[in-house]
Amino acid sequence: MKNVTCRPERMAATENEDALLLRDLIAGDEWAFTELYRRRRGEIYRFAFAMTRSAALAQDVMQDVFLRLLEDATRFDPSRGTVRAWLLGCARHVVLDRLRVESRWTAEATADDGPSAPCPAEDTVFAEQRLAQLHAAILSLPMEYREAVALCEIAELSYAECATVLGCPIGTVRSRLHRARALLARRLTGIDDRKAPLRRVNEVCG
């Protein structure tokens, strides 16, 4: 973004600083908005991408969340959680709305992994395939489990923050995540056991 000035006293990022940035943002501080965007867009993007496996959709969600932030920033209540959890809560609503509209509960057929990269080495292809398998396994989980994995494992939220986002007790988050992980481990072990033959590099890259 343009016009971003470096303010060393504000660069020490802490969770509490988000609330201060939000306060400044409401007062019209453009720098505060840019800084909050810079700090939190990665998590929102990762969460949205983990939930949809579409780079374009994840970017749309990220933009939507920050546009909503502009309208609803005054609704943030610090007693109910952190800014980070609040933003991811917004992202969750946007993602669920989009998925409902686009009926993309699974993205296997329409997966959009962004622009095609230059032809990588075979190791890279192997690693990417493993990641793709994992991502497909995450997308095949029931929605509650998928949310728990995306929030706790991909966006790296604590159980408490995840509980705030999902609006359920911490124990529920923990049990959902544990069931999701058990399912994922079982599915991935099954895939690995089948030892599906890897496609050659030239097949992958066309």
Next chain:
Amino acid sequence: MTRRPIEELVIGYARGEPMDIEELERLRAECTASAAVASDVRAQEELTRRLAALRDAMRVPKAAPVDDERLLESFRAAHARRQISRRRLRLGVRAAGLAASVAAVAVAATLYRIEGGRMSEGVSVRATDTDASALSAPGSAAQSVPEPVVFYPLPFSPGVSPGASYSVVRVRIPVSSFPVVYAAEPYASVEADILLGPDGIPAAIRFIDPVEVFVTAAADLKER
């Protein structure tokens, strides 16, 4: 303290969650005793590694400067909208305060007039002898009236005879009794002099402040 199930310990260990020594020793013992538990631990550790790799692979693509600029534009627009709505809110509060003040003043004035009317009720009807020359020189009939106004003959009255003796009676008439005059205050009244004939029948009337009465009546008629 309740004992956590071994599956929970396995996942907690693989995720690097804090565990107390007792739980750690229990997990180690279970791993040694059961190949299935040991396999679960390995699978969960592998899953943690893969999830970390997936997380690292999910990098935000560099947004087009146009998108960022559009977002900043949206920020500026949203801020401007918020400023306008705040200004409108402040104006609204001020207007409401002003309206409340005006209403309070109007109520106070009405109350004051009603109270004044009650106090003067006892003396409002007074009779003074006069003659028919009051018709041509109304100022001489009531000395308290600053500007003399003419008497208007009342419809269906016997009329005014120049030679007859008349009495002038000052009355306060409720505005609501007029068929065409609608005042803002329902209990408002108008002062008038009634010219009573020798038989006691009203023959003519004059309003102390006729302009107010007829202008209001005309305005109301126009509105209707």
